[in-house]
Amino acid sequence: MTPHLSRRHLLVGAVAVPGLLTACSRTEAGTGAPAGDADLLERLRKQGHVRVGFAGEAPYGFQDGGELAGEAPTLHREIFTALGVPELRPTLTDFGTLIPGLLAGRFDVVSAGMAITPERCGKVAFSEPEFVSPTALMVRRGNPKGLSDLESCAGKRVRVGVLTAAVETSYAKAAGVPDGSLVAVAKQQDGLDALLAGRIDAFALTGISLRWLARTNGDAAVEVLEPFVPEVEGVKQYSAGGAVFRTGAVSLRKAFDAELARITGDPARYVRLIGRYGFTEREVPPRTLRTADLCAG
Structure with a gap:
């Protein structure tokens, strides 16, 4: 399949x-x-x-x-x-x-x-x-929560930012992130700002989007973790x-x-x-x- x-x-x-x-x-x-x-x-x-x-x-x-x-x-x-x-x-x-x-x-x-x-x-x-393009997480510099993917977010009960109407919402839920830990943001910059303000612990989006966001906010104390492939009902979710x-x-x-x-x-x-x-x-x-x-x- x-x-x-x-x-x-x-x-x-x-x-x-x-x-x-x-x-x-x-x-x-x-x-x-x-x-x-x-x-x-x-x-x-x-x-x-x-x-x-x-x-x-x-x-x-x-x-x-x-x-x-x-x-x-x-x-x-x-x-x-x-x-x-x-x-x-x-x-x-x-x-x-x-x-x-x-x-x-x-x-x-x-x-x-x-x-x-x-x-x-x-x-x-x-x-x-x-x-x-696979999914990735943006976190505060130094990755203080020790995150790696959405499963780690679920396991550590951290707050995850997702774009409104984005597929990352379903990815996060499939990984076990509860609704109460999901924070919807309207646009990319809102996700980075929420991360820096401590309103979320990670921002989930495609790796290429997050790399671009970090590049255009060069002084921001954030980093983009290695991309990963989420799964929904056992099926790998690559980005196309x-x-x-x-x-x-x-x-x-x-x-x-x-x-x-x-x-x-x-x-x-x-x-x-x-x-x-x-x-x-x-x-x-x-x-x-x-x-x-x-x-x-």
Whole structure:
């Protein structure tokens, strides 16, 4: 059985980007989603841009000096340019509204490194995996509680910070961390701040996110422990994320996957594109890892 790979996610304040198209006049009855997703790729080529939703989480998708940056937008810009769609027009929104916004037609693709999970697969269609990344803990410098993974957090009854709507909540519960020891935070910086203030003893997130957070808070007295692979009901939970499409956008998704395979099949190119965000050849998804298996659970 293929291991179930999935990932975190956060909530940020909704911000509208000037000039963004936020609605579509042609919709499917009863859904609000744009009609004619079957020819979406051709329509995007004609208009020269694709509307993407993102959730402001570095290093996956965020704004840097007013520009859309991060792992997902960088890969997606490369892919859509190859498909004849040179411009990404972004909408920053709460993580929890990314899928509803996609289904309502506010944007055409979610560009946020979203975790591929069976529950989400029941609502939307994912690309093949863009990356894999195991979980880690951020702790105060010196690791005063002697933690190593979520099981150690449960055993020592410490308080664990998790992002709202993140998969780490289920990982922590599966490891035995009680509800009363879980502290939800809205965004990454809130987790680090809570750690420094002593409101939590560990902050659980993907290792790559925590390394980025530590890097951008260079003077903070924290450290990121070695990544580990959580288990839920005996199944290892590796982290895999991808682009998200409406289920009707089949031709667009297939064309996207073909270009994505050219990038993930060339690790040097992959690192050249997104290495600046902390992604290495270790994050390249193996060819045997398929979204269909991840969706099946």
